[in-house]
Amino acid sequence: MGKAQPIGKGVKIGFLAPSLLYLMAMGIFPLVWSLSLSFHRWKAATASSPIFVGLKNFYTIFFADPRFWNSFRFTVIYVFIVVVSELSLGLLLAYILNEKIRFRNFFRVVFLFPMAAPPIGIAFMWRMLLNPDAGIVGKIMGSMGINFVRWLTDAKLTPFVLMVVDIWEWTPFMFLGLLAAFQTLPVELYDAAQVDGASRFQAFRFITFPLLLPIIVTLVLLRAIDAFKLFELVFGITGGGPGTSTESLSYYTYTVGFQYFDLGYACSLSWVFLGIVLFVSQFLLRRLRKEV
């Protein structure tokens, strides 16, 4: 990072201030509110006032709430699989479309479509495609001789169906970020590599990838955070079922908060959620930065 430059403190602060102040102004109150509520029991819908319960909510979450652990397991597996797949696909696409390929503008735009559509709409659209009786996917597979597959009704299969939809929807995010990064790469390095007779794969592995790593870390991090918050697809396609096989952490929190209006417990869950995501992001930052 920067060599020590004679930059005034005021300028430094001045650059950072707008973001920092804004986030503080808008962020502090919700944080305090939810943190204090997480030590209370408050069934808000029935007009009773919050009762202080200390750490009981957190105790319940960790030791007496199988539903939490179930959604935790599902969410972690989900995040891992979708982020890895999206990163690989996104890298491949960005790599290909960074080349001079005919119609590449067309592809660049087309591949952004899934990300641009509201997730709610996407969830509903996929629900239509996957409809077991009348959905086109089932009919196409049927015409190929593969008879009914229980995508939305088999507890072992449905999580993967959601992942496929997620990959469909969010690969463009990786693609876009990586394409932007590819384009800031200094070209002369490649020319040098070319001269040295490096293969395409070698050039990618030893030149491009290390250069891309910082942005990859950032993209993975941002994508992982959003994947953790998986909500709309569950909400729109499966409702968490069959059984509880696709109940994500954030969907569970939503259920507790906005359907049971058990706001104290929902706030505790949110803080645990925040803890998990912070932990994972720290882990990612350390681990991936080290591998340069």
Place this chain on the structure above:
Amino acid sequence: MRRFFWILMIVLVLFSVTSSAAEKTWESQQGEFTGNTVTVLITDPHSAVVEAWKPEWEVLTGAKVEMVVVPYASLYDKMITDFITGTGAYDLICWPSTWAGDVMGGGWVIALDDMIKEYGYPNWDDVTPAIKTVVSWANKIYALPYDGDCHMLYYRKDALENPEYMAKFKEKYGYEYSIPPKSWEEIRDIAEFFTGWDWDNDGENEYGIAFIAQRKTQAMWSYLDFAMQYAAQPGVAPFFDPETMKPLVNNPGWVKAMEMIQTMTQFAPPGLLSYGYSELRQAFVSGNSAIALDWGDIGILEQSPEKYGSKVKGLLGYGPLPGANKTYDFKKKQWIEAYNRVNFLNFGGWVFSISKFSKNQLAAYKFATYFTAPERSILDVCGIHGYTGANPWRFSHFENIDKWIEGGWGKESVTKYLQTIQAILSDPKAVTDLRIPGAAEYYDYLDLHLAQVLSGSATPEDACNNIYREWVRITETQGKEKQLNLYRESLGLPPK
């Protein structure tokens, strides 16, 4: 000058007469609410009702009606957020009465008894008894009825009433089933019989029975249709022991019902577990099963092939919920080996309530009574206003067959359909839905463990025990004493 004086007097007298009349009647008066705004919180398709009546009421009273149309899935949180923060953005709220425990029991909406006494109500005697129960809480009226809701049985007449099939059935099972089927035991056999072959000759194999089974689409009401017969008796609700607030969900009656619904999944279309409202209704009206359980809605969708792709117009028979050949008496802790049939008011219907934070309570009251008056509400339930989500709830709705025919029904169909619903709603011993605070949470856990049974990852016995544990926990979080008294209140029993 004299003439002018007289005219003035007449005008004054007329004015005072009309204004004093305005104080006494529920009928909206000319220009009565000029400058007021009534804000209605509502979901699609119920918004169609308000949209239909809004223009003329606005012209009549000079008020403005603002509609806040929210997705169904966020109605509850929108409403409760407004309540707990005391914002008061809505005057009139259209909500499903299954939330009564939270909304009425929470004291968020005003009791209407005084208003009804002061201003009257458009023909209270015309309202069916079941619906009167639905809008009341602790002997007070907290909501204006607008919709009658109960599950009923739909069956394919071309299957169940086909003499050839009936003979084959008798040969195989050794008895004749009733039309409409009268017990779950019969339905089990019928469903098995009609599964896996092409009984309507359309080139595709059909199945026996379909119901809502997807998680979070209120599949628990399908299960409750079973549980009512095995674990409740007419007039006796099966949820908690009204003496101790001990949940009854793991008693033999509930477990038997759980086994029964699990059995049914073998005779259902393969996509059953992903059947929410839309999937079920679409699948059934496109003709893939012999029997279905639903609210009055399939009946309406049946009528319009062009709008909903119905292939079964005129082919559906209607019946009340089937009973069971035995039922469990939780007080005596033993099975009663006799036929038992309970009418159950699933969901309880949508109602309109006035927020206690509202500043236009009178205008809201008059608007709601305006469009729920007998001669207007008939148009909303019979299909003339299209699909509004409202099902018949007044006695006059059941009598006015002509309007239904105008709404697109065949005469024979509608007669049967209305008879069936009327019988359920007029039953004074119909069991109402669970109506205590936290009902949404109790039901969600019921739904969750039901989903595990249906997907085969839990046994009925375990699931019922799990539900029991969760219900105990929820009751304790809510406060056991309080819940007990509210539960008794919701059953019309004196507090303990």
Place this chain on the structure above:
Amino acid sequence: MKRKSISGFFVFAWIFLALFTLWTLFPFFWGAITAIKSPGEQYSTAFLPYLQFKPSSYAWQVVLGQAEGERTKQGLRNSILVSSVSSLLVLFMGALGGYSLARFRFSRWKNRDIAVWILSNRMFPPIAVAIPFFLIMRTLRLLDTLPAIIMAHIVYNLPLAVWLMIDFFRELPEEVEEAALIDGCSTVQAFWRISLPLALPGIVAVYILCFVFSWNEFLFVVTLSYRKTMTMPVIIAGALTVRGLDFWKVSALSLLAITPPVILAALTSRYLIRGLTLGAVKE
């Protein structure tokens, strides 16, 4: 980028692109088909208009006509306003913040910690902040106004923008700026005249991302708006009613909703490429 094309790679690339295009477009294609079917035909497999089924404008009449049409149009208008304005503000704050964290060294806290703190604002599940936001907006008397939603979306998007900007600015060669500083530019000028234009492709990308995220955000809008400020996702969610899901309606609404971001992406995609040829990076 002059390189002899390795034909094997290009064959693979083309096959992959073709498959991926098919995979990406098929759901949209099906949505478009469904949106021109009559409701009665929404479940049929017919996919060739005029040949296999008669196209119907029913869905569009419902979605754009009468009372619902008013709502749809207002939703589109709101969505465009909210997304473009909130992303612009995010871009402004994010560029400054990202630049400062990439280039300056702060003494009291480590840059990394500040960045992580900023990012943690995005990690919180919206459920936990929805009600506090509601309370804030009520106090400010901003409920059911566009500023309330814009403010909420800034909180949601700013962390993303700052983080991406940090990386984009870090990628830039520092020598160019240093040269400018030696030439007598102030820090602000160096940022404004040198770094910002250099990072333009990245900035455009961030703008698109923020725009899309804001465009698609659901929970905040549902909590903070009543009637005048609903955006498209909330209107789409409204298609799931107790009657069930009307696929023709969802399809029509979704198609409407994806159009503006796609147009934006299409327009800026060209801009992205020009950003590449600005020259300074290549020297």
